Amino acid sequence: MATSSTVGIDDFSTYLPQLYLPIERLAEKRNIPYSKLKDGLGLEQMALADAREDTATMAANAVLDLMHKNDLDPCTVGRIYLGTESALDGAKPTATYVLDMLTDHFADAYGPNCFLHCDVVDLTFACIGGVDALQNCLEWAAAKDNRVGIVVTSDSAKYEMGSTGEYTQGAGAVAMLVRQSPRLLAIDADFGVATRPAHDFFKPKRKVSKREILQEVINLLPDLSAEDYQLDELEEKLTNGLTTNGILDCNEKFLTLHKDTPVFDGPYSNEAYQARIREALIDYRRRHGLQAGTLQTDYAALAFHLPYAYQARRMFSEIFMEELKATRQWESFIDQNDLNVPCADDYNDREQYLTKCSEFLRAVTKTEDYRRFVDSHLAPGDWASSRVGNLYSASVFLSLMAILEAGYHSDEELAGKDLLVFAYGSGSKAKVFGATVQEGWREVVAGFDLQLRLNNRQEIDYDTYEQLHRCSLRDNVTEHEQGTFFLADVHDRRDGTEGVRHYGYAANILA
Template sequence: MKSIQTQFTPAGIDDMAAYIPKIYLPIKTLAEERNLEYAKLNKGLGLEAMSVAAAHEDVATMAANAVLELMKKNRLRPQEVGRIYMGTESAVDGSKPMASYVLDMLTQYYEPQYGPDCFLNCDVVDLTFACIGAVDALQNTLDWVKGGEQRTGIVVGSDNAKYELGSGGEYTQGAGAIALLVRRNPRLIAFGDAWGVATRSVHDFFKPLRTATKESLLQEALKLAGKDTRAAREALNKLANIAPNGGVLTSSEATIALHKETPVFDGPYSNACYQERIREALQHFAPQAGYDANTEALSGNWDKLVFHLPYAFQARRMFPEIYLMEAKATGAWSALARENNLEEPIRESFPDDEAFEKANAQFLRAISKTGAYQAFVREKIEAGERASSLVGNLYTSSIFLSLMSILEAALEEGQELEGRSFGFFSYGSGSKSKVFEGKLQPGWREVVSSFQLMVRLAQRTAIDCYTYENLHRGQAAESPLPIQGEFFLKEVCREKGVREGARVYGWQEKGTAKTL
């Protein structure tokens, strides 16, 4: 059935800009350091390199750099931008949004020409729901743009995807930001009004505020120093008589909250949640858009499928379940099963759920190895994996990196995409998925020609594991490359008082390199 969204409300993405750090760690280098089999990471997960944030970079600088490029290439004046909505799960403040720091940096840049209040009437906010925050910001901004004439909004996703050193998620890390210019009558892609949503509260991946008692911290320090840990209680009694605000241990609380950039996560469970949520969101989307999921393959209506990619091959590994569902709906399953000797496991044939789940996983893996499915991947998914292979996980920007990757590949290969529809599958742990669709506009080629994404990725500088680990631990005093033509973190105020923890940023002109 044809989608009822043939007459799109003319609002969508007019242009895009990516900021990816200029340094990266080759996955082969990491594999050798961790004694991992590179072929499994490269051939199995599609990993080649991961972008690494330098010492002067954080989510705010990366976002500001992406937004600035977007504004400059579209010759936008600050007063024309009504909002900058930011999706991130890497915020470093529990109250002040990272988007306000982005606004501060942009104001510094444009103040000489437009004055100190040039962004005074620009609305900013952070949206946080793991990796889906920027999609939430996009949906919100699309509605806002439709609500008034001449409204221009910017959505930016920015994250530093970090896992513990040596953990199972380390090789999927990445860093970067992507900014979207959202307008009516977009030149790039317009979105319909149907949005499929599926939300369940789960703990597949999260970043809790972790706590530790002062006594346990003192005991740990004494133990490491080879001292009697019983002295911890005596030290605490002394601290009780010291005026507060003298240091971390003199605060009035008995426990200390620890904010860690790295998550608590269950990889296999998160993959299962990803599969379930995108399937549920797709089923919610179908009737809204005029599709019949019981009799047709929705993916057949979309030239390309755009996914959130925690690692490059995530989509191709997670989609066989929906591929099976659609094959059954269209009546194609019997022939596919017969040609490939596939037999779907039946729950009643197994002694318990664990045995059935194991057999079903093997069955879905067998589907993924069929010629029909591999052709499906090459046609609809593979182009979106290319940039992810070279960058890693961008959390909130991952789905938009996939879109840029697809569009650049299509431009290079001379594909005719005007008027064609793309299906979008977003996911955020915790967990939520949104499924929506967009139609490529007549001006897409001109817009995409300015991306230069792959060209920039090819110009980055590789670093070694020693440099990477120092940056990861926050122990690097300097960035590996000079700072030029970009925003940078000057300092974080350490002095006790009303400015403690305040972040100060600056702009460094190109050609006047600065070291940090």
């Protein structure tokens, strides 16, 4: 287990957008019973980035809060590593925009070069990129005394309207201070890992021909055909043109399109999640010489990546079963709960057998023993997710913050206790690592204000949500919060400045 002499997380800060949509409003519009989403998935509210917020502003706001809370000199920060799958550019790291905002903010006090020697980079592996960034910075901080690094995770989880992922959407950022002898969490040096390539969730570069685009536009016009518009001639001009000032004249027959919304297979992703975290747990135990059967006794709580709040509750039943088997409690458990374990020999059809296994594991989650396990080890880490939705790379760290703040408000003594963290990223990879709560944890957690932040947001209606989703609003729904960064403009001229982003800061008065 980790000790106070190891590296770890000294403090957390979070930035949550000021806007949220009650899941009940979305359920009404989609004709979904609200009880199915609330009681089945744990969904209550969806955090939404405003029109002038993006991955960079949320990350910068989380880092700014972290630096102010800890009175950090920018010149001493050696790294700001960003975990995200919502990058703003295909080449220029979003972390450079974060650094730009922070440099402008601190320049008067520390000079324009205050972050000149700070290393920044984006790390992307779906929802686990932030954990990769953390592991990297932990090793860097451990290599030399007095190194100070910041890991920040920032994402907007966006799905197509009407899709099965829509009600899990969310947005926000979590930043963490990484250094030796941390006040909050000492992190194990050796992470368990499991990686297996999968197409459970991804955001491909879509290849679309110019002819398809022209045809689709022409089809929208009444009583006209492609022949009326001489489609072949139009396509030939677009392909062979030498100028590149327009959208279609790129000298290629095809355009590459990127969408923020993913291609995904929900059931397959759940299977990958379940398999990878189990495999990563096995690897973690192997690396540390640990045996199965100790999750409930050795760890005060478990933190998870949560695509929806109750994901861990629904996905952990197989590991729970293996824990009971390891402690020789399995037979008595199935007898007490009158459960019939499926046997493969009883089924000629493998699919039917797998269906019965799934039904059996669901039955396990309905037992009193499992519910007690949920209350003691899983629920402390999923309450915040119910009120914000999926934060992608930031989700697992929000779960950690939720555990610590729940312990703080319940006067639980967590000092010296171990937490176990289960991270997952589609594609697919899982990592498992341990964290030991330090003696000074309570003073640090007092500054989280997670519940306070959640309670001080603005509710929006469905129509406003749809406008935000369609990106049809130019200005914020709410005023810029004092002391925060915001997106000022994005250059749209078809020249060498196309796509350049500029940011502002709402200082003493609301902008």
